[in-house]
Amino acid sequence: MRTVSWIAVRVATCAATLTVLSFVVFWATEVLPGDAVGVVSGPDATDAEREAVRVALGLDRPPLERYGVWVAGLVRGDLGVSLVSGREVAVIVVARLGASLAVLVPAAVGIVILAGVLGTIAGMRAGGRLDRILSGVTLGLIGTPDFLIATVLLVVFAVWLPILPAVAIVPAGQSLWQHPELIALPALALALGGFGSTMRLLRASVAQTVATPFAEFARLNGIRGPAYVRTIVANAAPPAVHAFTVMIAGLLGGGIVVETLFNVPGLGYELTRAVENRDVPLVQGLALVLGAVVLTILLAGDIITRVLQQRTRRQEHS
């Protein structure tokens, strides 16, 4: 039963963090000076026109009241209306989510497979040649900002080896899923950005398991080959699951840059454009949805890790 109450505490913490995030989002976009009036009324507006816009948008009311109205709308699933396009923010978010996932899912699957296999091999032979090469490569990848990795890919594939389109222009009426050649470069850029740290976390977890007394006991008892790998991997799994959820949460952040560079019409691309246009309701909606998704992913990861750990512990006791 301790696990159940632990999960309850984690869910409550997650909800509290989301509340704090909603405060930050609201405060940053509405209370700080860069406000929406200038956007809607245009640069040549007179003071009277600005005041009229201010009243029409409800910006003359006290911030706390506006926050209350905004949160009440959130609870009903109403994220407000975009100032620039006039469309509902919730509709935009749902439409953009598909494109984001089309890039994110292949990248995440690629990282899980590549980092999983290479991390296990490198961790099992810590200090070996492959381990040292991978250590250097991942250090380079961690040290390079995502936008540079993406730019390098852009240079290589769009200029020197023009086999893949550099900019994702989706024909009208079709979804990004139908065009794997448009997804390839952004997904690769995202995957390379997340690969370094994930591989390092997995390698550390496997190397730690290899060094435990029970792993040595297994080796001394002549357990070799697949059975030995299975023992190690099963015991290194809980931290690995955690590493993967952190990685996916990080990909959502990296997606902002990669989508902007490759013009993938996803959540991150829309967010940077909304920030440039000072489209306040859209920024608020997108930021909160992105934050909520990240928190939910991390929460799921925490719970899975906990359950896995409990299971290995129970097996050890029985």
Added chain:
Amino acid sequence: MTARQWVAAVPATLVLLLALTGPWLVGGSTSTPVGGPFQPPESGIPLGTDVLGRDVLARVLAGGRTLVLQAAAATVLGSVIGMCVGVWAGMTHHARTSGAVLRVVDGIAAVPALLLLLLLAAGLPGNDTVVAVAIAAVSVPFSVRVIRERTHTLATTDYARDAEARGEPWTARVRFDILPGLIPAALAEAGIRFVAATQLAATAGFLGLGAGAPAANWGRMVRENSTGLQTNALPVLVPAVLLVALAIGVTALLDRAAETRVGGLGPIGRLA
């Protein structure tokens, strides 16, 4: 220092020097065109021209300082706040309060750094200081975590408990029992935060946050000149190489230090 560390240290130091002294070395103007867009290098313009026909060399020289200063300011600010909160959380006996603070800190750490950066920059547009403050804000949670763990280990040693039982004031305990053991970990942590801060500052420039368009910035140069790669790749390549040399140089230097002091870069995971 080993040979490998020298290999990493020399380029990183050179880039830092170039970034800090560069604006004084600029000969011409960074914002007036000296030729057509994306001209290849010739005499007078050793790195060619950029998207608006401006001198790339001048812009490279001018575009690093803001970035490095933003990263340094954010690191100092974030580390100081992280030290204060982390040391308090590691020493206090109010387990509930410190637990609650750590939960909140973890919560903030979970939100993508770029998201917070974009939000704060949207609130105060065109301001370089805001970018630095936002970077500091996103780096605090990581510092707090590391400093708290280390402080907690130090505060539960026998000598620290002895001092507490003797009734030493907490200032003396921090000064003589905690800080000596904490400084190496804090320095390694600050170094890691510096690398992350440089990356974030460059990414902020890339996304067009901070000071407005005519100002030169390595991050923004990569973005605004990526359309002319076929004609003159230098305005993209030079700032990119400088950024990579700086980031990888500092990371490689830290990797060994961090390995022994805070358990490697691995557990910290993603930097930015």
